[in-house]
Amino acid sequence: MTRHTTRMLIIGSGPAGLSAAIYAARAGMEPIVVQGLQPGGQLTITTDVENYPGFRDVIQGPWLMEQMQAQAEHVGTRMMWDTIVEVDVESGPPFVARGDSGDEYVGDTLVIATGAQAKWLGVPGEEALSGKGVSACATCDGFFYRGKKVAVIGGGNTAVEEALYLTNHSEDVTLIHRREDLRAEKILQDRLFAHPRISVLWNKRVERFLGDPLQGGLTGLQLADTVTGEMSEFGCEGAFVAIGHAPSTELFKGKLEIDANGYIVVAPGTPKTNRPGVFACGDVMDHTYRQAVTAAGTGCMAALDAERFLATLEYVRNEQQAAAAE
The missing domain is CATH 3.50.50.60 (FAD/NAD(P)-binding domain)
Structure with missing residues (x-):
């Protein structure tokens, strides 16, 4: 078993998780992204993408996610090919997660970007014709x-x-x-x-x-x-x-506040969950928009709020140490 430590642990590698990683890495937080069962998220099964800002021509979903990952790694993100099977959010910070590999991941902050999956009918022809009508x-x-x-x-x-x-x-x-x-x-x-x-x-x-x-x-x-x-x-x-989406929140049931539809509850207008230091972004908390660009935006918000949380935490600790030394 290997123990990996970071100032920001990100679970999920779609647009939300990778955007959080890019901002965190640029802030010197050396984030770790645990990619999960579907590295790149739902865009990896999306062929033509025509509504992501910055591209005049149609681009491919998998290609876009490759570019996001390359950018995240370029600025200092560590990508882990593992799937988280257990998370302790009650005892942190730091927060401890265990991967299917047996490795442990420890983060001073935790960003949940596990996404959601569209519900499908599961009938013949559906999978074969996905993206083809x-x-x-x-x-x-x-x-x-x-x-x-x-x-x-x-x-x-x-x-x-x-x-x-x-x-x-x-x-x-x-x-x-x-x-x-x-x-x-x-x-x-x-x-x-x-x-x-x-x-x-x-x-x-x-x-x-x-x-x-x-x-x-x-x-x-x-x-x-x-x-x-x-x-x-x-x-x-x-x-x-259009029979709904199922957010990937099984790991967090009973540990974080989750609404009746299975989405992680966050403070209005923020990615803050009911556990200080734990943030949720992307489709795992968004049951309204569910777009790559909005997921990326909330990933940015999660990284910025996590950075502020750590700064406040460090300030409080320094004050406590100074008071104890007197």
Whole structure:
């Protein structure tokens, strides 16, 4: 077992974690980033990225994360190929985390950037056609379906918001829901039903995504009627799975304040959790925006607040030592 120590320990290596690392490293904090099961986060499974500031042309998600990691390492970040399986946030600072490798990671501050994962249907064709007509983020990918027929799958706030957003790009948006009523807030439902570009298919469950990823991508959906069991096909060029996100917070349940949807609770407008010295950034605390650029912004905030926390902690310790010496 090896013990690694740092002034800032970052769990997660998506845009939030790497942005925190860049700012911390530039401040001389020699941060450690433990990359986790999906190094680079959700952008590593995103192909075309057209809305990240600074790039005129379409870029690739994996490439963007490679550039962020290279920058973080260049300014002094230590990247660890490990997955954290246990964290002690109650006894710190310092905070101790144990990796799947058996190594221990000790940080004077802890930044949680473990992200969230879109929930998928898990039906045939979904994985193969991901990025080829199937997406879990209309804000990210809707632009690529300008003028095309698209479907949104789901019945909660996320699905209704995605459908409304897609009307900016498509004149033919269909919401597909497995029940006969929506779970979304009434004000969102009212906007949905009043929109001339949106139609709704009730009591329909997606059984399969149709199409060939090598020959044009998605062509439609195979649907089952949840009342009669009757099978049908629905033609579309884009399908957005909008059944929610699952934040990666299992490690912190019972240790930090977590809301009813599983997101880490932070003080409004900050990345500060209910444990001094522990900060959360990116999709693990953001259930509203969930964009790479907003994740990066909160990563920056986490690093700056962690630096201020350490400065205050050092000042208090110095005062205590001076008082004890008198």
